[in-house]
Amino acid sequence: MKRLLLYVTMLTLVWAAPRFAAAQIVVSAPGQQAVPLAVTTFLPMEGAARPELAKEIEQVLSWDMDLTGMFSLVDPASFLSDARVLALNSVEIDFAQWRLLRADYLIKGGYVVQGDQLTLEARLFDVVERRLLAGRRYTGKVADARRMAHSFADQIMKSLTGENGPFNTRLAFISNRTGHKELYLMDVDGHNPTRITDHRAIVLNPDFSPRGKELVFTSYKGGNPDLYRKETYSGKEVRISAQRGLNIAGRYRPDGRELAVTLSRDGNAEIYLIGTSGSINKRLTDAWGIDSDPSWSPDGSQIAFVSDRQGNPHIFILDVSSGQVRRLNSSGKYNVTPAWSPKGDRIAFSRMAGGQFDVFTINPDGTDERQLTFGGGNKEHPRWSPDGRFIVYSSSAQGKRGIYVMRADGTGARPVALGGDSSHPAWSGEW
């Protein structure tokens, strides 16, 4: 009898226990998905003020932060007195003012200009927790101010996402603004465009080396589409592949030791693996159709490429070690220019439908296809930023083709280069 009563009591307790527990309050989404950020104008720490310089730094930071899509920028017109105080540590800052403006994060900084030398102090503060999140001191020339600001934007990304930002990198692209298609470099926001070839011929299809400041590209300089390598820091340029026929679409393997390239030395365009000096290491494809536009998976084990072996151009995935090939997707009738994301989770490509190209992304297993661009004009040649958060592409939405950047989900698209006819962008790694 006693045992039975014990069982009954235990059962009752088991039944009643969850009912004693306090009810949980579930908050199933943040109320605001853009975090308020205040970007203040940097102030002079010594010497005369350089308002134009401070404004430029502020503009760079604001542009970079806006592109991320993570922030809503607090209107500078609403700033209170703390914005005019050179306070670079959390003790000196009047966080109450920033709380009042509902800013969650705050960027402040100061500078010293001596001759053509610039010292920049930049800080990111957490307004809610009243603490410093990131701080950097940069020294260099006044002309490097934009790079310093981009570099700090990368630090902000590192601090708030755990991943370094892509803002202090470079975009390469082809433009005919001199009358010939030449290779250019520019900042991610389109500033400082610099022509780095003078071939006075057709230059095509650049790709950055993952190891450093060098690129490969195709040029008709010698009459044939040959593959060249150029060091941007020294200006040195070498022709590395001059096989008969096409030497196009060179893409560095992620380890930087080899390249996948399309050669038509045997009559049909196939993809080959070549050394950085141009020696042919391996033929990767062997099909009757044209195989081109290789793009490496980040681990270097697979290549996405375009082939018309089944009729229209479509994207296929090649396993480099086994040579097995599979078609990526069955949708669309004309899919080209694949670009494997650096995180490996998506492949961007352009599809022609209704006589117009648009940019899409898809999982490497062929699922979850998404269209990223819409509207008029051709949107082509997508390439990923090194952190996989952004995509650069060419678009003729405003008439002539220009270079645009957008977030990886297709939002926040904006032009960064509109002069002449610009196409075939590529995004460098850490610069």
Add this chain to the structure above:
Amino acid sequence: MHPNPHIRQGIKARSEPGLTRMLVVSLIIHAVLLLLFSGIILPTIKTPPKPVYVVDLVNLPVKDPRAGRPDVRKGPEKTEPTPGASAPEPKPEAVPLPPKPEAKPEVVKPEPPKPEPKPEPKPKPEPKPEPKPTPKPKAEAKPQPEKPKTADKPKVTDKEEASVTTALEKLQKKQEYAGVQDKIAAMAAARNKGTAGDVPIGMPDGKGTEEGVASDAWLQEYLKQAWRLSKYQVGRSDLEAKMQLTFDAQGKLANYKFTDKSADARFDDSVVRAVLQLKDYPVPALAGTRKDVVFNLKELQRQ
């Protein structure tokens, strides 16, 4: 003695001593369960409330809300009793201060409990914030024309800025509370005038007698508004963190701790930042309570 032999056998079996004991035990169990369900022994036992989505931050949180609807509005909005959420709308209503004098006499009572537990100083600070903001822009503009007094400038500016800041802070809080006051006034007016008199004002799951939202529902909405996180920051939407919040006797957040962290430090950090905003917002209805809060991104998964 029953004429049917089978039934006779059954009665015989039922009268066996082991079975009697079992019957007694069964009776006891049933009695215990009955008591438990009826709430006599364990009156606090109740099923977890379903999440409430129609919550307005400008309603005062109370411990025992009345049954009804929390979204009844004042003025012309009464004519359209839409059942949707009304959280962001009352704020713009509260921002323009001019209408306040009208509402003040009605509002005096609900004002004291919110900003600070001590109701005495309140009537006094009310007029202060209003005149203070006006000199602010003038004071900031003044230092420019004054040429010689460079030494005096920072002192004046600091003072003024400090006073302006505090005044603005008060003003901001006051505006938040003004929203609450307006709401309460609207509820009272609606009750008196009868336009919304038929509409019960309270909470859908309310059972008490007080006007206002349930404290849990209020807390849920407050934390949601205070929680800011970009999907680009975390990159995945299957994150979840659980926190336990403890409120002191004044209803201020006294302590918080994670009972379960998510797999992403950025997510956890954003949650802490949201919770910390409760520190300067005492809520009497939460005084002395402990709340378990789950933060996740399930609404984003559906998008």
